[in-house]
Amino acid sequence: MSAATPEHIMQIGLGFWASKTLLSAVELGVFSTLADGPADLPTLQRTLALHQRSARDFLDSLVALRLLERENGIYSNTPDTDLYLDRAKPSYIGGILEMANARLYGFWGSLTEALRSGELQNEGKGGGEDLFAALYADPDRLRGFLTAMSAISAGAAHAIAGKFPWSEYKTFMDLGSAQGMVPATLAHDHPHLTGIGFDLPAVKPVFEEFIAQRGLEDRVRFRGGNFFEDPLPEVDVIIMGHILHDWDLAKKRALLGKAFDALPKGGAIIVYDAIIDDDRRENAFGLLMSLNMLIETAGGFDYTGEDCQAWMRDVGFSRTRVEPLVGPDSMVIGFK
């Protein structure tokens, strides 16, 4: 007991201070501004419309959090924040943090209520509109959400392109493709592949713009539909990324079964998410993502590789395996 200190507890318990400071910095455009060039305090205060009272504390907090650098009073981005938090770069991942800032931070304030009731705490709370209905009804909100999903899928997309035996397959479909980061990455890295992005019809213009920007429109097309209700196109490989965790167990099984039925013999499914380690004690991000599904969805939850492989075998896949991708994400592969 003599080794016990309160530091770890306090660091996590007041961790929302650092978190919200970064979220506000993304909202205020700190990193996009500094991507245009380093700047001193008065310049940043004016450009970002910061009040004098706390501008310096705010920026120096970001320095202490290793999100900015400061030399002789001149602030600049770190290599990480310059690459990932400059809105002008295709590598921008701030979309997910913009969404977290505008929506999730507040909704997570009701976590205790969610843990007691088992009910979601977002726009859909108390019978309000469903998350996806809300997101997909407003073009600007939809674009923001889809960009955010691209941002958090980029690393996984590259890993999937490299770690799956694509030379043995010709066609693929990304179910719940959003903007199309995975289809674009696969088609770019493997010129023999043609693919389909499948998502709700409202996604079409955003998807087609993203694919056309990359010059891949001859090999990657969009199919609009509802993946629970509409038939799935015939392809060799079906991918579901950050999709399965949105749904309850019955719908998870239904989606996997529908994919199995649509695949040819020899076809494969790739499911990826922040897959929880089988012993449920290492992947904190995956476990917390599952609590995020509590906040965001009616019945969704994250799951272990073992869980997913068992569901895949139940619906008929013969061989299954789990492979880590990047960060907290892994993929589960099933062969028909």
Add this chain to the structure above:
Amino acid sequence: MSAATPEHIMQIGLGFWASKTLLSAVELGVFSTLADGPADLPTLQRTLALHQRSARDFLDSLVALRLLERENGIYSNTPDTDLYLDRAKPSYIGGILEMANARLYGFWGSLTEALRSGELQNEGKGGGEDLFAALYADPDRLRGFLTAMSAISAGAAHAIAGKFPWSEYKTFMDLGSAQGMVPATLAHDHPHLTGIGFDLPAVKPVFEEFIAQRGLEDRVRFRGGNFFEDPLPEVDVIIMGHILHDWDLAKKRALLGKAFDALPKGGAIIVYDAIIDDDRRENAFGLLMSLNMLIETAGGFDYTGEDCQAWMRDVGFSRTRVEPLVGPDSMVIGFK
């Protein structure tokens, strides 16, 4: 650039997930319950009134965050959480996290607005009641706040008792004493000392109960008053812990000047806070605490050791020095 990854950014940006999970666990009494004995999932779900949907994800998230242990399906506290987050133990520091959960998490949601306006975002927003007026008007809320302040002062109190030359002094006063953790610790560790806790009159019953529980009422007394308006008692050493950062520069200087005037020649002042390192790039907690003062007070801010020593010398203290205490806290000492 090839070494850049988004992990550090995502870990901080979504850090509010882990933070709120711990805050909800404290609110729900997870650690106090487990202090009575380890328990399995069904027992905890029932005892804590958790909905079945996410009870396991919630508890396993706490395992992955190293805040709980789990062996063969039986959950138990870690040594840290058992000592610091069991409400029944005097070492409980959960009061500050209860306050963070009930108040600060939500108020910090308005950080961007605070950074733009320079205005506080708590109960006092838009001309509402002042933080201290709000806290001190309601006995339950006051007790919670004072307990929280004891919790975050305990480590510093022990360090101050050990690192200051108390043998050279006989009397002290803790200005803004709250419940009395510092006076109690000093009187306990140094039997030759007598001391005064000075705070608003509403604090008296909570202070006297705390001191009496420790059998120190013959050497530690309470003095009710407003430290800006009322005269200060004559003592050898004046202590101000987590006080100076609440106020703007003019009030900081006024408080230091008033302390100087009240001290005898040879007397000393001890100021402690989450003192920011002079280069303002290491003590992230101190810098974020200063943003917390933006959220919580009209003009408060945290400061470096150099700042504080300069203010002390300006009001007349001849020798000053800074000494680290525990965690992010340091003390600045001034001798008259």
